[in-house]
Amino acid sequence: MTPERFRALTESYGADPARWPEGERAAGQAMAAASGHLGALAEAAALDRLLAAHQVAAPDAALQRRIAASAPAPRAPWWWSGLGLAGVGLAGTLAGALLVSAVLATVPAPAAVDLPYASTGFGGMAHNGSEE
Template sequence: MTPERFSELVAAYGGSPQRWPENERTAALDFIAANPAQAEAALAPAVELDDLLSRHRVAAPDDALARRIIATAPSALWRRTQLVWRCAGLAGIGLAGALAGALTVAVLLPPNSAPDDGDTYALTAFGDMQGDVQ
């Protein structure tokens, strides 16, 4: 193991050999045994940082924080109101589509003059198309 790799290993995983990757742990321990002064120079800051991090504790949140969170959370009524408006919007879009379709058919239909022969096909938008009909 090179001194650079040992320094990278200690910087990444800390000063405790139990945290080092198993495939590099033996080589790193051999490096410590062969170069104690150089290894100590790399390990000392890492051990100090490990100790500092292990002593750090985060305080539990107090009741005032929980009350503030609950007070600012959206109420169930507000969520239901949003749902109603979304559903109304979707219904309005569907209604607008149906009305647009009905208006299109009404514009494309020929005038309301029923043929004498009882052919109701002539009353549709396709009734006045000329084709191979004989």
């Protein structure tokens, strides 16, 4: 591990080796113990303490009332959005059906082909060579 990487670890993850990437944890701890990089570790520890001590005060009741009062009032019942979605889906289905009908009206019908295996039990029987 290089000194630059050790400083990057402490600046990014703090002084606690448990927060360092697992693959670099042992090398970082060895570098901290063996060399004079304790300054970077001390700086990271001071920043860790500062961040841990910071607390945000809970909002007071007046702020909560102002936020609640500024919220927009609901304009329509919740089921209107579902009806809108269903309407858009129905309109898309109808538009697609009309488009397919218009395209198929311009396509010529295929020529009739007499295939012996294409007949059914309800139509004419193809000749199969029997006398019945």
